[in-house]
Amino acid sequence: MSTKIEEILERLKSLTLLEASEVFSDFLEETFGVDASISVASTSSSSVNSGAKVEEALVEEKTEFDVIINEVPASKRITVIKVVRSLTSLGLKEAKDLIESVPKPIFEAVTKEKAEEVKKLLEDAGASIVVK
Template structure:
């Protein structure tokens, strides 16, 4: 860089935020430009640190899951009702009512291990289950 640009850069570093805003307004007025408009469609992104880059690349891992019963075949209904009652505090009539309006969430906001164990038991009894 030339000496002139170095001097300007050093002076810019000493400006307060208010002075910098006034400078931008004067530059816009003098040269007839808009400082907020990107030039050539390119936008400069701030440099990312390794930590922020890793955080942005790796989405937050889900920690709670819902166990959703999609379907119960009529010939497997009794076995599935037993498992539903075992996994929840539902009575027999409540468990029967639960299976009449599927798909429906059986367990909500549980750990991955608990959700997978419930899914395994329900599928062994004959239900179609998914974890979300």
Template sequence: MSERVDAIIESLKALSLLEASELVKAIEETFGVKAEGGGSGGFNPAMFAMAAPAAPAAPAAEAAPEQTEFDVVLTEVPADKKIAILKVVRALTGLGLKEAKDLVEAAPKAVKEAVTKDEAEKIKAELEKEGAKITIK
């Protein structure tokens, strides 16, 4: 390669991702081309992204927040276990007989919402012991 090309390549390696993005926009406007990834014959900005130094990693605080509230969902109630499950639902929720029956018959339905993981696991264990199918979301 010529010295001029080598100098341009070295300059490109020193660009930040933001600068590479600005360069792509300027090339598109100046030469009337559209930057597209891959394929032959087109300008490929991915070349610049690979040559540019990596951006610093995002701090751990910006990572997806850990889920702290869970919903316990009654997904299936076997017909022969309905009464036993209904009793557990009433005890867990404090609902009256009719409301608890409506909840059990409306499965899949949330039994408890926005509870801690430990509480969700306890509720799940109690209901599964009686034959219900439970999911925690």
């Protein structure tokens, strides 16, 4: 990179966003004869609107959770299979297949309380669990 470009970049780093937008608006108006305030205003209002939507989405609390078995140590497989069978309506073969094909969801779209309860039971049996 040339020293000229490096100097420009260093100066840009020292500007606030508002200062930079004013400088560029003035530059565009003077150099190209366009009204840059319209595009800056519409861009900033759409940014504010999209920012508000993102904030609203973050405020909403998640109500459905998935319980996923990540890992089961070989020494704990039988215990975990027994717990899986007691929590679900799976037979011995299905529970064994589930344990052997981890990571795998054991429950999907359950309440937070149910997810925490299942997580505790499976972790006590020796499984590594993730609640998403």
